[in-house]
Amino acid sequence: MLQNRVINVQNLTKKFGVFTAVDSISFHVEQGEIFGFLGANGAGKTTAIKMLNGLSKPTSGSGTVAGFDINTQSEQIKKRIGYMSQKFSLYGDLTVKENIRFYAGIYGLSHRLIRQRTQSILQELHLQTVKNQLVDALPLGWKQRLSFAISMIHEPDIVFLDEPTGGVDPKVRRQFWETIYEVSEQGRTIFVTTHYMDEAEYCDRVSIMVAGKIEALNTPEALKEEFSAISMDDVFLKLARE
Amino acid sequence: MRTLSFIVQKEFIQIFRNKPILFMMTVLPIIQLIVLASAASNEVKDVRVVIVDMDYSESSRDLVSRINYNDRFIIAAFSKSKAEAEGIMQRDETDLILEIPADFEQKFIRKERPELQILANSINGQQATLGTGYLRSVIGMFNADLTEAVMPGGSYRSGSTRISVRNWYNPELSYSDFMVPGILAELAALLTIVLTAMNVVREREMGTIEQINVTPIKKWELITGKLIPFLCVGLVLLSVGLLVGRLVFQIQYQGSLILMFGYAILNLVAVLGLGLLISNFADTQQQAIFVAFFFVLVFILMCGLFTPIESMPTWAQYFTIPNPLAHIISVSRKILLKGSGLSDIKMEIIYTFGLAVTFNSLAIYTYKKQT
Amino acid sequence: MINVFKAFVRKEVYHILRDRRTLFILFGVPIAQVMIFGYAITNEFRDASIHVLDHAGDQASMKLVQHLQSSGNIQVEGLIRSESLIEDGFKSGITKLVLVIPEDFSEQLYRGSDMNIQLLADGSDPNNASTLVQYITAMINDFRREEAGFTAGAYQIGVETRMLYNPQLISAYNFIPGTIAFILLMISAMMTSLTIAREKELGTMEILLVSPLNPFLIILGKVTPYALLSFINAILVVVIGYFVFDVPVLGGMTLLLSTCLLYVVTALALGTLISTVSTTQQDAMMRSLMGLMMPSMLLSGFIFPIASMPEVLQIISRVVPATYFIRILKGVMLRGTGFGFVAFEISILALMTALFLFGSYRNFKIRLE
Numbered sequence: 001m002l003q004n005r006v007i008n009v010q011n012l013t014k015k016f017g018v019f020t021a022v023d024s025i026s027f028h029v030e031q032g033e034i035f036g037f038l039g040a041n042g043a044g045k046t047t048a049i050k051m052l053n054g055l056s057k058p059t060s061g062s063g064t065v066a067g068f069d070i071n072t073q074s075e076q077i078k079k080r081i082g083y084m085s086q087k088f089s090l091y092g093d094l095t096v097k098e099n100i101r102f103y104a105g106i107y108g109l110s111h112r113l114i115r116q117r118t119q120s121i122l123q124e125l126h127l128q129t130v131k132n133q134l135v136d137a138l139p140l141g142w143k144q145r146l147s148f149a150i151s152m153i154h155e156p157d158i159v160f161l162d163e164p165t166g167g168v169d170p171k172v173r174r175q176f177w178e179t180i181y182e183v184s185e186q187g188r189t190i191f192v193t194t195h196y197m198d199e200a201e202y203c204d205r206v207s208i209m210v211a212g213k214i215e216a217l218n219t220p221e222a223l224k225e226e227f228s229a230i231s232m233d234d235v236f237l238k239l240a241r242e
Numbered sequence: 243m244r245t246l247s248f249i250v251q252k253e254f255i256q257i258f259r260n261k262p263i264l265f266m267m268t269v270l271p272i273i274q275l276i277v278l279a280s281a282a283s284n285e286v287k288d289v290r291v292v293i294v295d296m297d298y299s300e301s302s303r304d305l306v307s308r309i310n311y312n313d314r315f316i317i318a319a320f321s322k323s324k325a326e327a328e329g330i331m332q333r334d335e336t337d338l339i340l341e342i343p344a345d346f347e348q349k350f351i352r353k354e355r356p357e358l359q360i361l362a363n364s365i366n367g368q369q370a371t372l373g374t375g376y377l378r379s380v381i382g383m384f385n386a387d388l389t390e391a392v393m394p395g396g397s398y399r400s401g402s403t404r405i406s407v408r409n410w411y412n413p414e415l416s417y418s419d420f421m422v423p424g425i426l427a428e429l430a431a432l433l434t435i436v437l438t439a440m441n442v443v444r445e446r447e448m449g450t451i452e453q454i455n456v457t458p459i460k461k462w463e464l465i466t467g468k469l470i471p472f473l474c475v476g477l478v479l480l481s482v483g484l485l486v487g488r489l490v491f492q493i494q495y496q497g498s499l500i501l502m503f504g505y506a507i508l509n510l511v512a513v514l515g516l517g518l519l520i521s522n523f524a525d526t527q528q529q530a531i532f533v534a535f536f537f538v539l540v541f542i543l544m545c546g547l548f549t550p551i552e553s554m555p556t557w558a559q560y561f562t563i564p565n566p567l568a569h570i571i572s573v574s575r576k577i578l579l580k581g582s583g584l585s586d587i588k589m590e591i592i593y594t595f596g597l598a599v600t601f602n603s604l605a606i607y608t609y610k611k612q613t
Numbered sequence: 614m615i616n617v618f619k620a621f622v623r624k625e626v627y628h629i630l631r632d633r634r635t636l637f638i639l640f641g642v643p644i645a646q647v648m649i650f651g652y653a654i655t656n657e658f659r660d661a662s663i664h665v666l667d668h669a670g671d672q673a674s675m676k677l678v679q680h681l682q683s684s685g686n687i688q689v690e691g692l693i694r695s696e697s698l699i700e701d702g703f704k705s706g707i708t709k710l711v712l713v714i715p716e717d718f719s720e721q722l723y724r725g726s727d728m729n730i731q732l733l734a735d736g737s738d739p740n741n742a743s744t745l746v747q748y749i750t751a752m753i754n755d756f757r758r759e760e761a762g763f764t765a766g767a768y769q770i771g772v773e774t775r776m777l778y779n780p781q782l783i784s785a786y787n788f789i790p791g792t793i794a795f796i797l798l799m800i801s802a803m804m805t806s807l808t809i810a811r812e813k814e815l816g817t818m819e820i821l822l823v824s825p826l827n828p829f830l831i832i833l834g835k836v837t838p839y840a841l842l843s844f845i846n847a848i849l850v851v852v853i854g855y856f857v858f859d860v861p862v863l864g865g866m867t868l869l870l871s872t873c874l875l876y877v878v879t880a881l882a883l884g885t886l887i888s889t890v891s892t893t894q895q896d897a898m899m900r901s902l903m904g905l906m907m908p909s910m911l912l913s914g915f916i917f918p919i920a921s922m923p924e925v926l927q928i929i930s931r932v933v934p935a936t937y938f939i940r941i942l943k944g945v946m947l948r949g950t951g952f953g954f955v956a957f958e959i960s961i962l963a964l965m966t967a968l969f970l971f972g973s974y975r976n977f978k979i980r981l982e
Contacts, residue, residue: 050613053456054455054456054611054612055452055455055456055611055612055613056612056613057612057613074611074612075458076458078456078457078458079458081456083453083456085449085452085453085456087449087452088449089448089449089450089452089453090450090453091252091256091450092448093256093259093260094252094255094256094259098252098255101248102248102249102251102252103453103457105244105245105247105248105251106245106248106249106454106457106459107457107458108244108245108458260895262891262892262896263895263896263899266896266899266900266903267899270899270903271903274903274907277908277912277926277929278907278911280922280923280925280926281911281912281917281922281923281926282911282916282917283917283921283922285739285921286918286920286921287920287921288920328777331777331948332944332948332950332954333950333954334940334943334944334948350768350770353768355769355770355771356770356771357770357771357772357773358770358771358772358773359772359773359774359775360772360773360774360775361774361775361777362774362775362776362777363777363778364776364777364778364779364780364786365778365779365786365787365943365947365948366787366918367779367783367784367786367787368918369918369920370776370779374774375747378772378774381770381772384770385768385769385770388768388770389768392768393768405730405731405732405750405753406729406730406731406732407731407732407733407734407746407750408731408732408733408734409733409734409735409736409739409742409746410703410733410734410735410736410737411703411735411736411737412736412737412739412742413736415736415739415742415743416739417739417740419737419739420737420738420739420740432902436898436902437895440894440895440898444894444895447814447815523634524634526632526811527807527811527894527895527898528632528635528804528807528808528811528894529632529634529635529638531807531894531898532634532635532638532639532642533634533638535638535642535799536638536641536642536645539642539645539646540645540649543646543649543650543653543654544649544653544654548654548916548917549654550738550740550741552661552662552709552741553654554653554654555652555653558652558653558654561653572706575737575738576704576705576706579737580703580704580735580737581704582704582705582706583704585705586704586705586706
C-alpha cells in the first residue's frame with residue numbers, strides 16, 4: 001500500500017558546515033495518521049520538518065511528500081501542505097481578519113471562499129469579538145490556535161505543526177489537541193513535533209529523535225512495551241540514558 | 243496576479259498602520275528638502291577681509307572704501323600689524339587679509355609698482371580662490387581709475403569690452419532651482435532603497451517570512467509585491483516634493499510632468515530592485531541598513547548632485563553609469579528646468595532600463611525560498 | 614561588577630566581530646568616502662565644453678576661438694550654425710555655454726570701438742554657469758589686451774597672493790576633517806541607536822534589564838565597542854589623509870585625539886538618546902538618517918560653506934555638533950591651533966554631550982518605571 005504513504009523519506013541528511021543537524025533519517029507516514037515527532041530541543045526536529053515542507057534543501061537523501069519529490073518539486077509540495085512554525089509568525093501588526101485574508105489570498109482562494117473561511121475560523125475559534133484587533137494584542141494560546149487555523153486555510157492534505165503547544169497552559173493544550181483530532185478525522189495527515197512526552201500518547205505513531213537520528217519509531221503502546229516503560233516520558237528517559 | 247494584489251494590500255496596511263514611520267517617510271523628507279535646498283549653495287558671498295593699512299594715504303583709504311562698499315565683502319577688522327591679522331585668521335575669523343604697504347601711494351606716483359599683498363585662508367579652497375578673484379578685480383578697477391586720474395587715457399579701459407551674459411532657464415542663477423529637483427530625487431531614492439532593504443530583512447528577523455516561503459507563492463510575485471508599495475511611497479514623495487518646489491521655491495517647471503513621472507517610475511523600480519537585492523544578502527536589519535547605506539553614500543557622492551559629473555576624471559565618470567541616482571538627477575534637471583523632451587533623455591532611459599532589469603532579475607534570482 | 618561589565622563588553626565585541634558584513638561596511642564606508650573625495654569628485658571645472666555661434670566667421674573670430682582652446686581647460690566642442698539650434702544643445706545637456714561672436718567682430722576688435730560679445734549659459738546649473746562665464750570673460754579680456762598690443766603700463770599696482778595653510782589648494786584639506794566627523798557620527802550614533810533598538814524589537818532588552826547588571830552599565834557595555842571601533846576608524850582616516858593626500862596634523866596628536874574622543878562621546882550620547890525614543894530599528898534608522906546624517910553632512914560646513922547659507926540655516930548649523938567638531942579639526946589639523954583657540958568649541962561640545970546624556974537618562978528612567 002505504498003500510495004498511502006504520504007510522507008516517505010530515505011537517508012535524509014542536513015549538514016550545516018561540519019555540524020550534522022539531521023543524520024540520515026528514514027521513515028514514512030501513512031495517510032490520515034497523527035505522526036508524533038519527538039525529541040529534546042536541538043535534536044533536529046525543526047530542521048527535519050523544514051526539509052519536508054520545502055523551506056530547507058536536504059544535503060543528501062531522498063523522499064516524497066504528498067507524492068512529490070522533496071528535492072525537486074518543493075513548490076508542488078507547498079500547495080498541499082500546511083505549516084505552523086515553532087516561532088509565532090503571523091503578522092503582529094495586522095488584525096486577525098487581515099491575517100486570515102492575506103494568507104487565504106496568497107494560497108489563491110476565491111473571494112467567496114475567503115469570506116466563508118474567515119467566518120468559519122472566527123466562529124470556531126470564538127474570535128468574533130477580537131477580529132479587528134491586532135494579532136500582537138492576543139494572548140499566546142489564541143495566537144497559536146489562529147496560526148493553526150491559518151495553516152489549514154487552503155485545506156491541505158498534510159499539516160506540519162512545529163511545537164504547536166509550546167509555552168501554553170495545559171487547558172489550552174488539551175483544546176489544541178481536540179482540534180488536531182478533528183482535523184485528523186477529516187482524513188488529513190498530521191505531522192507534529194513536541195517535547196511534551198504526555199502529548200506523545202495522543203499520537204498514532206511516534207518517532208523519537210536524539211542528536212539528529214531517529215532512535216525509536218512505533219506506536220506509543222509498542223514503544224512502552226519495547227522499553228518496558230510505564231509512560232512515554234519513561235521511554236524517552238531510557239532512550240536518552242543509552 | 244491575484245496573489246500579487248494580496249501582498250500589495252498587506253504591505254499598504256502595514257505602512258499605514260505604522261504611524262511614526264509613515265510620518266518619517268512623508269513629512270521628514272519634505273522638511274529635509276526645504277532645509278537642504280536652501281543650504282546647498284556654493285555661492286561665495288560675504289567674504290571676510292581684514293585690512294592692514296600701513297600707508298594710510300588718500301589712495302589706500304579710497305581702496306578700502308571701495309572694498310567696504312562692495313557687497314561681496316565684509317571688513318572683519320582693521321589691523322595694525324600683519325602678525326595681529328594672522329592671529330585673526332588662525333581663529334578662522336577672516337577669509338582674506340589685505341596688506342597695503344607703508345609707501346604704497348608714494349611708489350605708485352613714482353611709477354615704482356607698489357605691491358599689495360593678499361593672504362587667503364585656503365582651507366576652503368573655493369572661498370579662497372573666488373574671494374581672491376573678487377578682491378583682485380576690485381583692485382584692478384581701482385588701478386585703472388587711479389591711472390586715469392593721474393594720466394587720462396592711460397588705461398586700457400578705453401574702447402571697452404561689453405560681454406553680455408544671458409543665463410537661460412534660470413536667469414537669476416538661483417541655487418534652489420538647481421538643487422530642488424536633485425535633492426528630491428536623491429531623497430526619494432535614499433528613502434525607498436533603505437526602506438525596502440529593511441522591510442524584507444525585518445520579516446526574516448521576525449520569522450514571518452518563513453510562513454510566506456512555505457506557501458506556493460512565486461518569487462516574482464513576492465518581489466513585485468514588495469516593490470509596488472514602496473514605488474507608490476516614492477511617487478507620493480515626489481509629487482509632494484514637486485509641489486513644495488513650486489510653492490515654496492517658486493520654480494517654474496518647464497517640461498512635461500507626465501514624462502517626469504514616467505521616468506521616475508522606471509528609476510524607482512531600478513532603485514527598489516537594488517534595495518531588494520541587498521535584502522537578500524542581509525540577515526539582520528542592521529546589516530541591510532549598512533550595506534544600503536554604503537551604496538547610497540557612494541551614489542550620492544558620485545551622482546552629480548553636489549559636484550558636476552563633468553569635472554570628474556574620465557574613469558570616475560564611467561562609474562556613474564550603474565548609478566541610478568546620477569540618471570534621475572540629470573533627467574529631473576533636464577525635464578523640470580529646461581523642458582527637455584523624450585529624445586533628450588534617451589540615454590538615461592536606456593541605462594536606467596538596463597539597471598532596472600538587472601537589479602530586479604538578480605533580486606528575484608537570488609531570493610531563496612529554500613535554504 | 615567590573616568583571617561582569619567586562620564580560621558584557623566582550624560579548625558585544627564578539628557580536629560585532631562575527632558580523633563580517635557589517636564590519637566590512639564599517640571600514641569600507643570611510644575608505645570609499647575618502648577615496649571618492651580624493652580622486653573622483655571635485656568642484657573645479659575641467660574640460661568645460663563650450664559651443665560657438667560665429668556670426669563673423671573670419672580670421673579674427675578664429676583667433677579668439679583658438680585663444681580659448683589654448684588654455685587647455687576649455688574644449689570648443691563645435692560650431693553652431695543658427696540661433697534656433699542653441700536650445701537643442703542645452704536641452705540634451707551637451708552644451709553648457711554658447712559664445713556668440715558678432716558679425717563685425719574684427720572691426721570692433723581692431724578699431725578699438727566697443728566690443729559686443731554675447732555669452733549664453735545654461736543657468737540650470739548656476740555653479741557651472743557662473744564659473745564658466747567668469748573664466749571666459751577673463752580670457753576674452755586677455756585676448757583683447759593682447760590683440761591691442763597693450764603692455765603693462767607705467768602705473769601698475771602689483772598684487773601678490775599667498776594662500777595660507779593650503780598653498781596648493783588640495784581639496785583633501787577640506788574633506789578629511791569632514792569625513793572624520795561624519796564617520797565618528799555614523800558609527801557611534803547610528804550603530805548605537807540601532808543595536809539598542811534591535812534588542813528592544815527582538816525583546817532581548819527585557820531579559821537584559823532583569824539581569825542583576827545596572828541598566829546604565831548595560832547601555833555603557835553596548836556602546837563601548839562601537840566607541841572603540843569608530844575611534845580606530847577616525848585614526849584610519851587621519852592616516853590615509855596624511856600618507857595618501859598629505860593632509861598634515863599641525864596642532865599635535867594629543868589634542869586631535871582627545872577632541873576626537875570627546876566627539877565620540879557626544880555621538881554615543883546622541884545615539885543613546887535616539888534609541889530611547891525609538892521602538893523599532895526602522896524607527897531608529899529613520900531618525901538617525903534624517904535627523905543626524907543629513908544635517909551633519911550638509912549643515913556643518915562639510916560640503917557647503919556655512920557662510921553661503923540663509924540666515925535661518927546658519928542659526929540651525931550652530932546646534933549641529935558636527936559644525937563645532939569640524940571647526941576644531943580644521944583648526945588643529947590644518948592651522949595648527951592650540952587648545953586656547955578651540956576651547957570655545959570644545960566647551961560647546963561638552964555641554965551638548967551633557968545635555969544628550971541627561972536627556973537619554975531621563976527617557977530611560979521613564980521607560981523603566
